[in-house]
Amino acid sequence: MKIQAKRFISEKLEEIKQEVGDRGALVATSGGVDSMACALLAHKALGKRAVILFVDDGLMRDSDKKRVREELKPFGINVKVLNVQKDFFKALKGKEDPEEKRKVFRHLFYKTLGKAVKQNKVKSLIQGTIAADIIETKGKIKTQHNILKQIGIDPEKRFGFKVVEPLREIFKYQVRQVAKELGFSPRVYKQMPFPGPGLATRIIGEVTPRKVKILRRATEIVEEEIKELRPFQALAVLLNDKATGIRKGKRSFGNIIAVRSVESKDAMTASVTRVPWRILERIRDRIIKEIPQVVKVLFDITPKPPSTIEYI
Ligand code: XMP
Numbered sequence: 001m002k003i004q005a006k007r008f009i010s011e012k013l014e015e016i017k018q019e020v021g022d023r024g025a026l027v028a029t030s031g032g033v034d035s036m037a038c039a040l041l042a043h044k045a046l047g048k049r050a051v052i053l054f055v056d057d058g059l060m061r062d063s064d065k066k067r068v069r070e071e072l073k074p075f076g077i078n079v080k081v082l083n084v085q086k087d088f089f090k091a092l093k094g095k096e097d098p099e100e101k102r103k104v105f106r107h108l109f110y111k112t113l114g115k116a117v118k119q120n121k122v123k124s125l126i127q128g129t130i131a132a133d134i135i136e137t138k139g140k141i142k143t144q145h146n147i148l149k150q151i152g153i154d155p156e157k158r159f160g161f162k163v164v165e166p167l168r169e170i171f172k173y174q175v176r177q178v179a180k181e182l183g184f185s186p187r188v189y190k191q192m193p194f195p196g197p198g199l200a201t202r203i204i205g206e207v208t209p210r211k212v213k214i215l216r217r218a219t220e221i222v223e224e225e226i227k228e229l230r231p232f233q234a235l236a237v238l239l240n241d242k243a244t245g246i247r248k249g250k251r252s253f254g255n256i257i258a259v260r261s262v263e264s265k266d267a268m269t270a271s272v273t274r275v276p277w278r279i280l281e282r283i284r285d286r287i288i289k290e291i292p293q294v295v296k297v298l299f300d301i302t303p304k305p306p307s308t309i310e311y312i
Helices: 005-023 033-049 064-075 085-092 098-119 131-138 155-159 172-182 198-202 209-229 277-290
Strands: 025-028 050-056 080-083 124-126 162-164 233-247 250-263 294-299
Touching: 005 025, 005 033, 005 124, 005 162, 005 172, 025 033, 025 098, 033 050, 033 064, 033 124, 033 172, 050 064, 050 098, 085 098, 098 124, 098 155, 098 198, 155 162, 198 209, 198 233, 209 233, 209 250, 209 277, 233 294, 250 277, 277 294
Parallel strands: 025 050, 025 124, 050 080, 124 162, 250 294
Antiparallel strands: 233 250
8 A cells, every 4th residue: 555655754754853852863774775764764853963874794785885875965964884894793603593693683783783872972773664574573484683672672771772663664665655755766765675684684504704705796796687677676695505516627516596586565475586597597607707606506486485585
């Protein structure tokens, strides 16, 4: 169901002003449509009392930091960057269980924001949690990184800030409407979803800088080559298994990349994009040529359910 974006925005600007009060708020934006919409809502509601941050945790795509800055600049927003890659890789070291990885990420993410809240002398965090995130986490499908109070974690007691979630009742396609109405470019409101814990949700097993580097490259290739189809979401995944291949005429026990592309309205269910062979072949050729560590490229043909969109 479409929403009345104009009315939604004016109601939310009021809600933000009321909930945040005069102490100001922090918004951490990854560049995704949800957190970008929140950043601009916060800026419009609070002006300089809204501090917009990019948490550079080492798990984002190469272009994300630059894109966040470029897209927010026209609105007069200066983005502060937190360089915390080392902390995140240290916390994720040796962690293989998918839910443990998600919980470790969530804890460090909020601990990092707790520090930033103190440093910036604000009291609240405005975040882009949407309805699907709440439903999936409460339904125990997976621990979405941005759910706290809905599962009994008190952010004030645990991390030292109040959480405000202006998008909690709406789904992705409705957030896109809001982002368009707010004045963002199509590059923002039409973009594919990208999860908060970033590439960590697409690495099976331990997350290391070396694996992230391989996956970041594969992700870029998939996103570039599939763009013309405008899928709901497309991604590359680094599997934990290896396979025998041949590189420079010699045996190479190398990595396996899975490619996934899905169509969906609200991310609660998804069907597989019927990607033409010519595009799959282009993706395969580029991955093999540009990432020497990879010896196999697979295409995932599983809908959601029973699969989920991400791999952990
Ligand atoms: P799944 O993998 O559960 O994903 O089918 C549904 C949608 O949610 C995104 N996703 C996340 N987004 N934090 C987020 O902000 C998370 O922890 C998270 N986990 C999954 C996923 O990319 C898809 O669009």
